[in-house]
Amino acid sequence: MKVAILGGGQMGINVMGHLRDSPLLSDVTVYDTDAARLEKLRREQGVTTEASLERILDSPDIPLVFITASNDVHKSLAVQALEAGKAVMCEKPMATTLADAEAMVQTAERTGGFLQVGFELRYSHLYRRVKQWLDLGLLGKIKNTQCTYCTSAWGRHNVWRAAAGTSGGMFGEKLSHYVDLVRWWADDQVEEVYAVAAPNVISYYEVHDNYHCTYRFKSGAVSQLTFMMAPAATFQGDPLQNAVSQQAGDGHMLRYMIYGDKGAAETDVFPRTLKRWEFGEDDWGQRSRWVENETWDPDEDFKWFHNTHDQALDIVRRVAEGEPPMTSPRDALETTRLCFAAEISARERRPVRMDELRIEATQ
Ligand SMILES: NC(=O)c1ccc[n+]([C@@H]2O[C@H](COP(=O)([O-])OP(=O)(O)OC[C@H]3O[C@@H](n4cnc5c(N)ncnc54)[C@H](O)[C@@H]3O)[C@@H](O)[C@H]2O)c1
Structure with a gap:
């Protein structure tokens, strides 16, 4: 082929x-x-x-x-x-x-x-483990997720990514991955989004370099994403280390906490940790028990994080074998709608209901 x-x-x-x-x-x-x-x-x-x-x-x-x-x-x-x-x-x-x-x-x-x-985060070994735990019922129903993401700035040469007309917004360009993941985990519909953005730190961007965004699912579950570009150092670590190792501890951060009604999970990319807690109740009250604590080999970062490798190979196989996409285009469109709702919310300084976004396809 x-x-x-x-x-x-x-x-x-x-x-x-x-x-x-x-x-x-x-x-x-x-x-x-x-x-x-x-x-x-x-x-x-x-x-x-x-x-x-x-x-x-x-x-x-x-x-x-x-x-x-x-x-x-x-x-x-x-x-x-x-x-x-x-x-x-x-x-x-x-x-x-x-x-x-x-x-x-x-x-x-x-x-x-x-x-x-x-x-491709849907192919990530790290985030697939959380999906497995959810599918097995080990966390119960998702109630609350929190994501903190801090990363370094793009240089001026990458100008199209940060220009209003060619980027389409920072939410789609950078954060679509991190809200798509939660939609996939929760297997639920987002109903409302509220995003705020402070004035930029990075002077040459036309798009936002920061957000605090909260979105609520139909089930009542609430997710929060805090994003900041700029404070982290850009590849100034040991050049013999791989990218995740170089960036660990220099201001980069990408951590999720996922709380269900039966347990909780934590994923943290830069220290390479994945944890799970189980909730229980006794006379004392509600307690949690730490039941899993994993890490991975730095040589496998590409599989545990942005696994574009397995995504590319899986797509070739699906097309060769006549299988449908791993994620339907409608599902991807829902994530895209969420990104645009967040941009509108930040611009208009108000919560945006997803059903406000009427779409008419361009020709
Ligand atoms: N999934 C991820 O984690 C991830 C990571 C990086 C980039 N991306 C996405 O990949 C895409 C490319 O990003 P990049 O980092 O390679 O950018 P880049 O600027 O390095 O490359 C973009 C390329 O597109 C070419 N191009 C522009 N108009 C074209 C056209 N009409 N037909 C064919 N080529 C055209 C440019 O000449 C350039 O070579 C973007 O959509 C970006 O958001 C995704």
């Missing part, structure tokens, strides 16, 4: 690396609108490149495309590829507007095409 990668930047290069491990692939072709980049990829990555999107879309021996271009072109590339009968993996965020994201989903539904959005 042949695969095309549309967008040969950093994420495209990551996917190229992952696809080398797929036994189902014979060839990978990369398309990018930047000719110099294609030339560099040929030289440094040894991949085949193609400067014409039409030739990729017309090629019957390319059944699957990975969209790893910048956010502002996701919708156009996805719709064209689906119309051409290709299976599509599209990086998050789905699009820079909700109407564009809806158009992508409608096209997939009308054509019966395969569309999976890149929420």
